Amino acid sequence: MSLVVPTELEKEIDERITHYPVSRRSAVLPVLHALQHHFGYITEEAVEWTAQKLEIEPIKVLEVVTFYPGFRQSAPGKYHIRVCRTLSCAMAGSYELMESLCQITGIDRSGVDHHHPIAVSADGKYSIEFAECLASCGTAPVCMVNDDFHEGVKDVEGLVKKYI
């Protein structure tokens, strides 16, 4: 099954590729970002599509997809939450933040391991994972919901209420 990429998206991707006049391969991250933004995650078909687009072997795309935690290979929830796990946030209670987020969104993280960092709520609405340092240590604890950034998170319920 091959990926059906809407014309608009492909146009955007083609434009992105022009930012790399020396090597199309350089566009692998922007292409994957665009695909993930649209489809929610990177499928095997998306890898093949990207490889074809950039005229490289699919393994060279997969190498990149699997390297970066920023790319997901399974469907996230409608709202994907990333909780900063690193020192300053952890000191400010990010593990506790993770726990309350899971509780409120009904996510069970017991199956999480290195290869499956993301847990999704049963209704598919929320997904969550720990992220390493989100570079806002001064306003810890911080998290991201999709592309929104939330700092100094104290009112967890209030936060989740924004995403219903």
Add this chain to the structure above:
Amino acid sequence: MSQDLIDVQIDGKWHKFPKGTRMIEACRLAGVEVPHYCYHPKLSSPGNCRMCLVQMGMPPRPNPGETPVTDADGHLPISWMPRAVIACANTISPNMGIRTTGEVTESCRQGVMEFLLANHPLDCPICDQAGECSLQEFSVEHGKGESRFRDQKVKKPKNVQVGPRVRLDDERCIMCSRCIRFMDEIVDDPVLGFTDRGSHTTLAVHPGRDLSNNYSINTVDICPVGALTSNDFRFRMRAWFMKETDTIDTNCGTGSNITVSTRQGKIYRITPRRNNEVNSDWLPDSHRLNFHWIHSDKRLTDPMIKDRGKHRIASHQDAIITAVDKLRKFKPEEIAIIASGRMTNEELMMVRLLKQQIGVKDVDIIPRLGKPDGYLISADLNPNTHGAKSVLGLKDPGASLENIKKDIRSRKIKALIVFQEDLITGGLFKTVDLESLDFLVSTYPLANPTADLANVIFPAACWAEKNGTMINVTGRLQRLHQVIEAPGQTLKPWEIIRDLIQAFGGKTGFYSSMDIFSQITREVPDFAGLKWSDVGPQGIPLLKTGITIPLLEREKQRIKEGKIVG
């Protein structure tokens, strides 16, 4: 060129090396082994395994106005760096010092060894690489001998069929990336890659693709551990039980240099042997796996004589006498000889002598053309076309085959002697052509349709069962070495021809192929003045053919660009 040589001290001794030499190669030239995994002279150097870390030093920069004090030999003192450097990717510089022993180097090696083993399975007893594993070897020399790693090892895919001929155990992989670089850089088929990251980094072939390239088994050769193994070889024989013999491949005109591993007369594996003028370090899978027929039940093991339409086993002597008695009944011009571009120069010399002995007019070989692969496989699939041209004096090999066929059909030729060829399978001759002959003699290692029609059949040794020389497509003269004994009453082709000549009343005085070689050097101008011993294990350039080997040309370019050592 002495101005291009620079002084380098290795483990206290001063040496001279050409400028630009990598430190690891300088050590090798000085007879000092620097352990390594990722470095391979034919591939780019990522410097990732860190096993080749050595201590390096340079003369201290003198203060302004100060003249540096040299030692009695005129060398400058060396101030040693506390931090080790990789020997694989760094080049030497004048007055550099390298320490491959001592605390700094040794602690690096111990540390790296321990790290490599931390997540490596301790399954040597059932690992196919055991006995030829760099991890094992360097563990003995540089390891701690005990494990401090008390935690769970990383789990990874095991027993993955990455291609039709290659299998992968990811837990054994030490991520040196040699195989990936080989596929990327040498054969332009980048199907391998690393997925995931950190300690979870996993060698993989893309889902739905496979490592089916005709050079795939080279990845097994260069894998320093038991991660990649050859389906054809794995679990068939322990490395330490095998005897290794160097010879050359005869599957095409390139004449790739190979090592054949055998035990008790049986071939288990063929691996490429480095020759930078022929095949570099590589070998096509199709060539290296083409040996199982040698041990098949299709082998002819006894001479045969056809009696009333049926073959019966005969002694070699009987077969020779029968063949020659019959052949004598024909006029010389009624006899033709078809030899083979797969025969050695020495065998071809014997053909030439037999031709003279009988007075035969027509001698030719069967040309065998294929599609060159742009790497190592040449268009000429005969390993010794150039030898045949030179020794038999053929200007255009195969040119007289049509005439021979016509003459057979018109019964001008009534007897045919075929050496080491099957005329029918190749499609050049039809069964009816050969059936119209009065007499047919055939030598060949295997049962075949031509032999079926022959009046006398001699089982003849194959490439692995004989010595001799051949000339490859580039004009390089190379030696073939006998690897195993031939089965049953099989003789070497030159011995069969010698006996035919003698039965015809001729004299040869040859006791070995070396004797024939001497004869060649006397009679064939291209070989004039050569001695057997001149042809070393790497061969020597003999003819100018103008033909090049594409893979080597690209390699030379990469050497020139400094990308690889070569």
Add this chain to the structure above:
Amino acid sequence: MWKDLLKNTFKAGKESLMSNIQYLPGKEPHPRETRIIFKNVDRVGWDQSIGCYIKDGGYEMLKKGLKMTPVEIREEVKTAGLRGRGGAGFPAGVKWGFIPPTNEKPVYLICNADESEPGTFKDRYIIHQDPHQLIEGMVLACYSVGAHLAYIYIREEFPEGAIILEKAIEEARANHFLGKNILGSGFDLEIYVHRGAGAYICGEETGLIESLEGKRPYPRIKPPYFPAAMGLYLCPTIVNNVETLCHVKHILEVGGVEWAKTGKPNNTGTRILCVSGDVKKPGYYEVQVGHVTMGELINDFCGGLKEGRSLKAVIPGGSSAKVLRADEKFKLGKGEDAREISIWDIPMDFDSLAACGSMAGSGGVIVIDDSRSISWVLNNINNFYAHESCGQCTPCREGSLWMKKITDRLVAGQASPDDIKTLESVAYNIDGKTICAFGEACAWPTESFIAKFREELIGDTKSELSGDIVNQESKLAAAGVESLHSHSVVR
């Protein structure tokens, strides 16, 4: 104009802010701050638009710079003594000078906006609130090094930042500050934003370059791949941090000589210190390098430690910097200037922190109070580095995860005193043996935490677990049997 500010304030020995700038309530800079790079961060009435920037005198330095020669700009930066704000502290002008003079290949400039060293959060605010400052600095730097194509490598976790930068680039192009024949100078430049995808290693300049080439961000070996000679697409490439590039326009404003008068000799200029952890008022503070001590930073700027708490340790330059213990004594200065100081008196500059056995790094100061378990802190850091190791070279790949596994057990009460010895030697076996500086980054925390808190760490171990080696070995044997099993299936 901060030129006047500098002249007036520093010469007068006063450090005050321009009175006409108002900051958002609660976000007012500390009186001892010298806001140059962060002048517009949290500024009332400020937005990211080019109009706002130009009204404030923006792009004037570009006009000035384009009338200078590229070498003149480089010399000003050299004279200024601007040291890289990314972590290594290498002089930027010197770095620019490493481009081979005989070079005929294209030159590239990359702005490292991968801000990923834990404890560091300064570039975020520049990008989000003052993008044109960065672009102006980049155009000047590109003009100086002869780059006609530049990228801003921004971390994926700043999605809004990427959008802001792209908009700013469009605005700059529309105003002829970018594109062909910039302001009629004949100089062409395109800048593109390139988003990362969540990998710390992309902050390492050669890893970043590989990432930008579309490959796994495996750092390159040096030699031969020094970016200034063989960088992006094997062409000369200058990689500078966001803050570093922003400084360029300010250097041109006052000139290198004047600029170098701020800060301290060899530690010139201002830099943004990011404080997080156990202080009352964590945040960012732009100060003249070396003009503030650790004690002043923690107590005056950050309001001190939390109620009833005392200082246990400080990680002064991002999580990879070696930890400093609260009760340590440090030796500073040489000869007659030699003095012994406490942690509170360490001047926050490159050289002083190096002399104290740590580093200024990326300016991320993480304060740890006495409520924290050192084992827990170290384990958190080790988790980070094990997760972020790219896995290319052996010591870091295997060692980072090994260290995490040991401290995982330590925190879980499953470690023996021997494990601490192993942990320490694993760190030293990584340190100095890897392709890139990540090796040190992941080894230094363990090395320094053990050196300074050995007793506390050992206190968290259980000596009876030393005998557990036997059990562990049987676990290994079990693993061996497992692999045996999978092989026997094949056979």
